[in-house]
Amino acid sequence: MSDSVNESLENIANKDIQSSHLISISRFNKRSNKTTRLIGNESVENYVKGQHREYKFLLEEPFFIQSIRVETEGYLNYKTADFFGIVFLGLV
Incomplete structure (x- = not known):
């Protein structure tokens, strides 16, 4: 590996x-977007109808993400979700 x-x-x-903890919505850009308001959401009234499109969440600074949890209702078991991220080395 390089130096x-x-x-x-x-x-x-x-x-x-x-230790693991939820990332506050205050750490994300575009906090007023409906999709961003899903961060840490536990209210069934604050939901987004699923669509075949990307949902983008942009953190204001680099974070180590250990896990992501998504809860859905009314979807068949074979439905999937893909997650993508950008890995930054040297920004610690």
Whole structure:
């Protein structure tokens, strides 16, 4: 590996990682968008009807994401969702 990649990995290894917690909606751009308001949502009144399109969520700063949970209602078991992210090394 290159020196910069090794240095980035060392920086990551030396970081004090906090325990898992929900990321506050305040950490996201476009907080007033209906889809962004789904972040941390537990109210059945705040929902978005599923569509075959991308839903984009942009964080204001880099975060380590350990898991993503999506709950749905009224979908068959074979329906799937794909998640994509951008990995930044050296920004720690």
